[in-house]
Amino acid sequence: MRCLIVEDVDFEREMMEFFLADYAVTETACNGEDAVELFTRAVAEGRPYQLVCLDILMPKMSGQAALKKMRQAEAAGDPAHKAVIIMTTAMNSREDMEEALWQGDCTDYLVKPIILADLVALMRKYKLIS
């Protein structure tokens, strides 16, 4: 499984890599712009990500904006493939999350602090691992 971790805080990005090392080949981006670039290239080269962990509040381009662009990029590639995109955020209210979920067509979300077991459960739910 190929996974893209998008997170602007170095330590958190590193920990996400550590957590997911047993499950996926991970690549990272520290803002929305870089993430969209990596995602688009992966789609174009025919080796798309199966999982994207996408932070919402980031400088340059927000997670929501990146999500929209990723789904657009995806539409140009293999129609059978749709990445599992999990938004991760420190946003306070559930309403914010639901808005992100419905407006941007993300697959699911996790509210920080992130619990590894929850992340693993989501991967299982979306059949990324058995």
Next chain:
Amino acid sequence: MPINEKLFRLLIDNAMVGVYIVDEEQLFQYVNPALTAMLGYTSEEVIGTFRFPSFIHPDDIPLLVHNYQQRLSGEIPSARYEARALHKSGRVVNIEIYGTYVDINGKRSLAGTVIDITQRVTAEQALEELNRTLEQRIATELALSREKDRMVMQQSRFAALGEMVAGIAHQWRQPLNMLGMSVQALQLAHGKGILTAEFMERHTEKSLEVLKYMSQTIDDFRNFFRPETAPRNFRLDEAVERVVVFFTSSVNTIAITTDVQNRATMCGHMNELSQVLLNILNNARDALLERQVEAPAIVVAVTRSDTANLIRVSDNGGGIPDELIDRVFDPFFSTKDAAKGTGLGLYMVKSIVEKSMKGTVTVRNTGTGAEFTITLPFPGADDCGVERKGEHT
């Protein structure tokens, strides 16, 4: 003289006021048509049969008898007073009586005139009642208004407290995540058999660093929201920089710049100005994030006019709809969900600026967004006085 008597008779019979003559026994000897009409009797019913007090309201009879005796004894020649009479139908007729002692054919008698003052008395009573209820109504309205002020004040305090809690929650979410990840990483590393001393060391250090930051956050918030008692001298630009640093630490997605062209000192409570600016900045932040503005930016400018120090906060969030712009400072006015906005943030801004800082705050749309201007007129207290001078050399 016959002509005179005839003339008088004509005048009295047709007089607009009631006229009476009673003898020593208080028996009516004469009543004119105006008086009988006033009381609902005929002159035949009255003359020689009724005594004066028969027409008077029982409560007023002592007054009448007193006046009657005074005149009859010659103690006073005449008396003018008000009393309540009873109409034949039983209703009360307010009357004013002017009675005089007279000698008619050697007999001691009393003659007088009576006018119906019911309308006047009723009007006076109504007016009195109106005055009384008006006072009561004003008192009630005043109490209501005070209660409303008190509630707004109370809720403003809660709103400020809510801001603080929300701020800490926001500031802590990130370090909490880092701590959580560190703890889970230790567990994971141990499970994998790769928990080296170096790994352990690194995560312990990281966790302590994060804990220190969290502790610092509480102190920062406490200082920021601590009420100050005595006014102090502070520089406007320093107050602005302080708020901007504080704001930036929790919001890293909005480009915020300061444009300082005025480094004036003013005397007051720096925390109040900080709170005013923070509320305006939070308001801008909410608009920018909610509208998902492409490159969100806020500019805080400190300038001056000929008459005042000015602080302007402008954003590129698209501005406030024209139909709402006049109401943004009203208490409990909010366009946000109840969960997000109390409708008190900008109201607090206005009340602090006007009441405590003796300034004004206005808002306008610039075309790209909203612009709030705080005007602090000269000579604002620009120096707190001698006791602080040593600190400002």
